[in-house]
Amino acid sequence: MAILDIENLHAGYGQHLVLKGVDAQAEEGDITLVMGPNGAGKSTLFKTIFGLLDPSEGSVTFHGEDITGCTQEELLDRGMAYVLQRSALFEDMTIRENLEMGAYVADRDYDVDGKIEEIYDLFPILEERSNAKAGTLSGGQRQMVEFGRGLMLDPEFMLIDEPTAGLAPKIIDQVFERVQQINETGVTIFMIEQNIKTGLEYSDYAYVLDNGATRFHGPADTILDNPEIRDAYLSENVSYEGSE
Numbered sequence: 001m002a003i004l005d006i007e008n009l010h011a012g013y014g015q016h017l018v019l020k021g022v023d024a025q026a027e028e029g030d031i032t033l034v035m036g037p038n039g040a041g042k043s044t045l046f047k048t049i050f051g052l053l054d055p056s057e058g059s060v061t062f063h064g065e066d067i068t069g070c071t072q073e074e075l076l077d078r079g080m081a082y083v084l085q086r087s088a089l090f091e092d093m094t095i096r097e098n099l100e101m102g103a104y105v106a107d108r109d110y111d112v113d114g115k116i117e118e119i120y121d122l123f124p125i126l127e128e129r130s131n132a133k134a135g136t137l138s139g140g141q142r143q144m145v146e147f148g149r150g151l152m153l154d155p156e157f158m159l160i161d162e163p164t165a166g167l168a169p170k171i172i173d174q175v176f177e178r179v180q181q182i183n184e185t186g187v188t189i190f191m192i193e194q195n196i197k198t199g200l201e202y203s204d205y206a207y208v209l210d211n212g213a214t215r216f217h218g219p220a221d222t223i224l225d226n227p228e229i230r231d232a233y234l235s236e237n238v239s240y241e242g243s244e
């Protein structure tokens with residue numbers, strides 16, 4: 001069953017229309033990859049899903065309910081989380097304090113400590129380094145804190161924008177393993193990624209966006225069987241991961 005359903009979505013910045021008819025779905029329990037060239041509109045799509053941009057046409061439904069026009073707080077309440085591409089940690093705060101910030105909109109009786117314990121169980125290094133300031137962490141550890149912070153309100157659906165952006169090639173697999181761990185706790189993942197070959201290995205289904213519209217979609221393990229997709233989208237990523 002689709003937890004998220006995007007239909008004919010149009011959105012942009014002022015007069016600049018970026019999304020020109022995106023159709024996509026996320027099946028419950030899946031990791032769904034969103035790929036496409038630079039400027040295709042991937043981040044714009046995620047911002048529109050999360051209510052940061054108003055669509056001019058089309059709809060986004062979550063659990064069958066139209067969420068167009070919902071505020072971020074309402075979406076968090078409904079079980080959606082958004083992990084941004086650019087690191088937005090509080091540099092002078094500790095790992096634990098950064099995690100606590102992930103629950104700042106929670107009710108007073110929300111069990112913040114209990115949730116942090118769950119995140120420490122998932123990513124033990126965060127407990128070992130809980131008093132370290134975010135500004136002292138490696139790129140991979142920062143990304144783990146970002147994931148942890150996104151998990152603080154117990155989401156069932158997580159938007160993740162390019163989790164490996166700017167990270168060293170040798171830790172890319174680790175980042176995807178963490179995404180997989182999160183998914184195994186029952187969180188449906190909708191993820192933008194430029195490291196296409198590795199990203200597809202960890203995904204169930206994939207969408208290719210081009211020029212603001214859905215160009216192609218299919219099971220992740222079949223996407224690269226399409227020569228058109230390989231030629232158009234893989235060649236520019238070969239440098240990341242080496243050619244076959």
Ligand SMILES: Nc1ncnc2c1ncn2[C@@H]1O[C@H](COP(=O)(O)OP(=O)(O)OP(=O)(O)O)[C@@H](O)[C@H]1O
Nearest residue numbers: 013016018036037038039040041042043044045194
């Ligand atoms: N805040 C903004 N104001 C105006 N135009 C923007 C803004 N953010 C993005 N754009 C434009 O929207 C288009 C799509 O950008 P977007 O970031 O959604 O693409 P993307 O597919 O995520 O690309 P990338 O892989 O480079 O992150 C680009 O032409 C970009 O210049």
